[in-house]
Amino acid sequence: MAMAFMSLIPTQTRSNSLSFPSSPIFFSSQSPSHRLLPRPINPSSSSSPPSISIRASISPNPPRAATTAFDLQKDVALERSAPSLPFRIGHGFDLHRLEPGYPLIIGGISIPHDRGCEAHSDGDVLLHCVVDAILGALGLPDIGQIFPDTDPKWKGAASSVFMKEAVRLMHEAGYELGNLDATLILQRPKLSPYKESIRANLCELLGADPSVVNLKAKTHEKVDSLGENRSIAAHTVVLLMRK
The missing domain is CATH 3.30.1330.50 (2-C-methyl-D-erythritol 2,4-cyclodiphosphate synthase)
Known part of the structure; x- marks a missing residue:
């Protein structure tokens, strides 16, 4: 039986911000490429969850640990x-x-x-x-x-x-x-x-x-x-x- 795990996973935007999509995301074990697929929203719901955006500093190359006061x-x-x-x-x-x-x-x-x-x-x-x-x-x-x-x-x-x-x-x-x-x-x-x-x-x-x-x-x-x-x-x- 396929198992699905619920997870809110932030996605990176061009402005280096982290955004949570308005639709929940789930991980499907049936997908060999481990794709993230949008979970359908219940059409009977009166309103969809709001989109949340969190600003964060993202560096692809984290700095090395400083070794001196000048570093x-x-x-x-x-x-x-x-x-x-x-x-x-x-x-x-x-x-x-x-x-x-x-x-x-x-x-x-x-x-x-x-x-x-x-x-x-x-x-x-x-x-x-x-x-x-x-x-x-x-x-x-x-x-x-x-x-x-x-x-x-x-x-x-x-x-x-x-x-x-x-x-x-x-x-x-x-x-x-x-x-x-x-x-x-x-x-x-x-x-x-x-x-x-x-x-x-x-x-x-x-x-x-x-x-x-x-x-x-x-x-x-x-x-x-x-x-x-x-x-x-x-x-x-x-x-x-x-x-």
Whole structure:
């Protein structure tokens, strides 16, 4: 017995728009060429379904993933040709090992501790996380692709450099920060004495009012590497708004 599967399938027009035909389309397994055949409309129907047209940017040759900050120029230009979204949400995550002999830098602030983040750059887990959240909201490659740890020029680099580039890309794409919520996870040291300094520096790097930047710090209840003071992690969620 022949089987038919109902499917609404968009068709490409000359203007690079996606249009849904007014008649539903079905796929016939009896057709050796897998043709799409119009399904007859019930003549007793009072009116046919309306035609829906969706604008979209269609590129026959998708751009390769950017590998450096400079490669993102073309990516941002392509992003502008996509449908203009009033809001974009991004999530960032980062984790670093804690080892003796390294400075502990969080949000651009040096925190006294007997160990710090082992990393190619300064290992600022919070700024790395925020950068990834912004890049994610813009639909761009992650921080490891744009600032690879195989490139010697980023050896020991201050993470504020990465932040400034992410903020530049955000504005260039036509967005501004709506709000940011970040959570630091570490067992030690206690961050209460440093939270406001970290938040103030984060606001300065973002060019944002303190009322839209939230920072929380939690322990990991002595569970796994985070709870054993062998690592530090951070989560960040950002909301970007069209200017």
